[in-house]
Amino acid sequence: MTDATLVMSKVLVLDDASEHFEQIKQLCEDSRLLGIKPNLGSQGGVMAILRSNVDLGGILLYENYGGQAMGLTLAHAIHAARPELPIFLRRDGEASLAGLQSSDISMFCAAFNLSALEHFKSVLESSIFSRVYPTDLVRGITEMTLSSLQTLFKTCAVEVEAPYLVKDQIIYGEVFSMIAIESNWCRGYMMLQTEEERMLNLLRHAAGADAEPLTFRDLNSVLGEATNLVWGSFKNRYVGFRDDMSGLTQTQVPIIINHQRRYISFGSDDPQLCLKYNLVPLDDPQATPVSVFQRFVFNLSWSPDQFSENPSVEALVDSGELEMF
Known part of the structure; x- marks a missing residue:
């Protein structure tokens, strides 16, 4: 084991934009994250995973996962079931939570897009790896x-x-x-x-x-x-x-x-x-x-x-x- 790879964290990746798969996979590797995806992408399939014995450090959620703006609907269900898990919202436009309703903003730890990942990597580090174990x-x-x-x-x-x-x-x-x-x-x-x-x-x-x-x-x-x-x-x-x-x-x-x-x-x-x-x-x-x-x-x-x-x-x-x- 090396210091850089000793401790990782699992994240649930809820992103069905296949053209960005390699980018998201690389993001996980660069950030010491082990990404897992549901076999069934429906809300029921996602919630079944969250009710199971899966140890998670956070969730990467695409705003249009399952359809236009359907990611926000799913986020409400996730946040209600597992409020302790930080949710990171991937957006097509600006890498911020601007434009969302206040009731939606409170569910997310941060927003990001794939064109500006360096800042987001530091956000992941401070959110998921906020405690360092020697x-x-x-x-x-x-x-x-x-x-x-x-x-x-x-x-x-x-x-x-x-x-x-x-x-x-x-x-x-x-x-x-x-x-x-x-x-x-x-x-x-x-x-x-x-x-x-x-x-x-x-x-x-x-x-x-x-x-x-x-x-x-x-x-x-x-x-x-x-x-x-x-x-x-x-x-x-x-x-x-x-x-x-x-x-x-x-x-x-x-x-x-x-x-x-x-x-x-x-x-x-x-x-x-x-x-x-x-x-x-x-x-x-x-x-x-x-x-x-x-x-x-x-x-x-x-x-x-x-x-x-x-x-x-x-x-x-x-x-x-x-x-x-």
Whole structure:
């Protein structure tokens, strides 16, 4: 991984002007965006995607998507369903929201056209990538989580996809764990999210036919153990024993969960760091992967300039702070 490509973000591209496809694709690549498009371009098809488990950082919407000025009608439906997602409106004329009604303007983060993209790229950077996660932190989180999952799922191959930022608040699957993350440079939460039945089937497959029947409680136990392993590694690596947190203001923010809508809010619009881990049985490499989504939400305190990694035992020995017994 390189600093430039370490963290990306997914955007839903709602643009049916095929003659501009290559330009929009290049815009996404230049802006570290992974663009996805709906197979069904109707409003129903778009809303179905937004109701699904898709982690998004924003939406690129053409004003005439689906017909003359139909993009505005769709924007109202999108904004009502997912108000946390920034919508960027592509226009044929001026790269501004001028000429729209005030009720329409409030739905959009910005407007752009394809003839003046340099300014728009900076808008995307400040809107979607408004929070910077240190490269060493992201790499370290990936390493410690892979190690933890491989410890618990010894009969599986565990792979991780490229990390990305999300602004949506959708919960993936039916079960998730959450644990507080605290240090002198960050305060927030880590979540692990997965699908209950598919993960249970994976555990049953690993246990074998002669094992005791597994239930959702066994899944809860495994997910809880994975969460503890990652948090323990995080604490050992990034929360120093010299950290003085006595002077920190212990701010708390209510966490809102809507089970019916699979929605969770931490009271912050800051982009969350998301990583997706895929588990596949070693004896069935063609099986559909079972996914575990990991999210970090540093909504209570975030000072990345104070981020540092604790020295290893070898480094402490070399510095003279420790000696081998």
